Amino acid sequence: DAGVTQSPTHLIKTRGQQVTLRCSPKSGHDTVSWYQQALGQGPQFIFQYYEEEERQRGNFPDRFSGHQFPNYSSELNVNALLLGDSALYLCASSSRGGGSIYEQYFGPGTRLTVT
Amino acid sequence: TQLLEQSPQFLSIQEGENLTVYCNSSSVFSSLQWYRQEPGEGPVLLVTVVTGGEVKKLKRLTFQFGDARKDSSLHITAAQPGDTGLYLCAGRREYQGGKLIFGQGTELSVKP
Numbered sequence: 001d002a003g004v005t006q007s008p009t010h011l012i013k014t015r016g017q018q019v020t021l022r023c024s025p026k027s028g029h030d031t032v033s034w035y036q037q038a039l040g041q042g043p044q045f046i047f048q049y050y051e052e053e054e055r056q057r058g059n060f061p062d063r064f065s066g067h068q069f070p071n072y073s074s075e076l077n078v079n080a081l082l083l084g085d086s087a088l089y090l091c092a093s094s095s096r097g098g099g100s101i102y103e104q105y106f107g108p109g110t111r112l113t114v115t
Numbered sequence: 116t117q118l119l120e121q122s123p124q125f126l127s128i129q130e131g132e133n134l135t136v137y138c139n140s141s142s143v144f145s146s147l148q149w150y151r152q153e154p155g156e157g158p159v160l161l162v163t164v165v166t167g168g169e170v171k172k173l174k175r176l177t178f179q180f181g182d183a184r185k186d187s188s189l190h191i192t193a194a195q196p197g198d199t200g201l202y203l204c205a206g207r208r209e210y211q212g213g214k215l216i217f218g219q220g221t222e223l224s225v226k227p
Binding site: 004006031043044045055058088090092103104106108111 | 119121146148150155156157158159160163203205207211212213214215216217218219220
């Protein structure tokens, strides 16, 4: 049973560029959430996708956008990259059928470095 | 202001010692999860607690959810070097969907 997968593993971009990160959820899961984790910090919620729509959003600017595909996989796009966007980007999948417990399972992350 | 405060932030102990990590908030959570994260990897789910006063055990790890569902603790008995890592608590608040709010983490180092 494949867990959550993310690509690429590492990425180096220049300030002002755009980046796309990809995530495939765990088998049987239909909901994808994205988090940003700065060095030495806990993850911060960016947004969540379910049924191909953004359902919930954290305190991140519009430069951060996403998409969910019919097969439940998801993309995170960041435009006009800033040095402060350097972080580990984590994708988490879950199932709406999980009820009140609603456990989220994380992928290995994509390490983004902006120079 | 951190909604979930974890303490301590750093902990360095010898193999065989016991330790407790705390996760505190002034807000009520409908569920709380504990994760362990290795450097450069994603967090791995250890346990989920949903009922006030609930206690769950995972081998040498004991997790407790406060009666008022505002705090939680993780106790490790006879720590081993393999327990080394970043421990994160994460809560989901009622009526706020699937968003997880994380503490800043506790970096644990267990020396042989």
